[in-house]
Amino acid sequence: MRILLTGAGGMVGRNLLDHHAIADFELLTPRRSDLDLTDYAATLRYLEARQPDLVIHAAGTVGGIQANIREPVRFLVENLDMGRNIVLAARAAGVPRLLNLGSSCMFPRNAPNPLVEEAVLQGELEPTNEGYALAKVTVARLCDYVGRENPALSYKTLIPCNLYGRHDKFSPGVSHLVPAIIHKVHEAKLAGDDSVEIWGDGTARREFLYAGDLADCLVEAIGRFDSLPALMNVGLGHDYSINDYYRMIAEVIGYRGGFHHDLSRPVGMAQKLVDTRRAEAWGWRARTSLADGAARTYDYYLRQRAEQGW
Numbered sequence: 001m002r003i004l005l006t007g008a009g010g011m012v013g014r015n016l017l018d019h020h021a022i023a024d025f026e027l028l029t030p031r032r033s034d035l036d037l038t039d040y041a042a043t044l045r046y047l048e049a050r051q052p053d054l055v056i057h058a059a060g061t062v063g064g065i066q067a068n069i070r071e072p073v074r075f076l077v078e079n080l081d082m083g084r085n086i087v088l089a090a091r092a093a094g095v096p097r098l099l100n101l102g103s104s105c106m107f108p109r110n111a112p113n114p115l116v117e118e119a120v121l122q123g124e125l126e127p128t129n130e131g132y133a134l135a136k137v138t139v140a141r142l143c144d145y146v147g148r149e150n151p152a153l154s155y156k157t158l159i160p161c162n163l164y165g166r167h168d169k170f171s172p173g174v175s176h177l178v179p180a181i182i183h184k185v186h187e188a189k190l191a192g193d194d195s196v197e198i199w200g201d202g203t204a205r206r207e208f209l210y211a212g213d214l215a216d217c218l219v220e221a222i223g224r225f226d227s228l229p230a231l232m233n234v235g236l237g238h239d240y241s242i243n244d245y246y247r248m249i250a251e252v253i254g255y256r257g258g259f260h261h262d263l264s265r266p267v268g269m270a271q272k273l274v275d276t277r278r279a280e281a282w283g284w285r286a287r288t289s290l291a292d293g294a295a296r297t298y299d300y301y302l303r304q305r306a307e308q309g310w
Contacts, residue, residue: 007059083139
């Protein structure tokens with residue numbers, strides 16, 4: 001099977017490429033210099049020339065809450081352009097299968113938790129990452145519409161919860177919660193700080209999946225694509241408070257100080273937990289605990305610091 005993987009240089013793509021079973025497939029992993037997904041004509045030419053059996057669309061412009069608040073135009077436009085171009089070019093080139101990666105940001109801010117797949121488009125989005133969410137919702141709906149118009153094309157969407165793991169971004173300006181905590185707590189340990197700041201009161205709850213587990217799910221989806229639901233959440237099925245993440249990661253790092261809260265900072269949704277019953281009925285469940293995943297991610301972080309001289 002020939003598979004085009006967009007976003008091969010990102011965290012999801014690199015974790016998939018690290019997976020032991022991915023060598024069973026012929027992979028196309030173009031970088032942006034080879035395939036600019038914001039250019040529809042170039043994307044169509046690439047697909048027509050190579051004729052993949054499956055596209056996995058993992059490319060995207062991503063970042064944490066600060067980046068989303070600061071640059072909503074970029075997060076909307078770049079993700080929308082990349083998504084619609086790869087889907088429409090795949091349709092035009094006759095690619096029979098496409099697996100699109102959405103985001104739990106697609107769910108309404110006030111939807112009851114756990115978040116069932118049917119809740120998408122049933123309410124107002126979270127304002128702090130609305131641009132990104134709008135792009136993800138639109139591309140997911142586009143995949144569904146393609147199949148409605150042409151049943152010979154099977155374009156499906158997975159909705160992962162928040163991710164962390166190897167190949168993550170740890171810079172405070174762009175990082176998500178878990179890598180941001182790892183960096184902050186490690187720096188506090190090195191500096192001998194007595195306390196680490198937490199945005200808000202720390203009671204907001206979040207679900208973070210180890211990226212290696214998502215790679216497992218993607219490999220399973222490749223092998224059992226026809227039975228895969230058209231829209232499916234991928235997550236842990238349980239969550240933790242922000243305070244819990246700080247405590248657990250501090251234990252992994254060996255930080256002995258305390259924490260203080262800045263109540264003036266934005267925190268986003270009070271809870272964002274995806275419902276995993278559809279995935280479990282399909283036969284998939286996450287395997288990595290937060291403690292194990294945080295330890296592996298911290299080891300990766302330390303190696304990156306040593307190699308890059310942070």
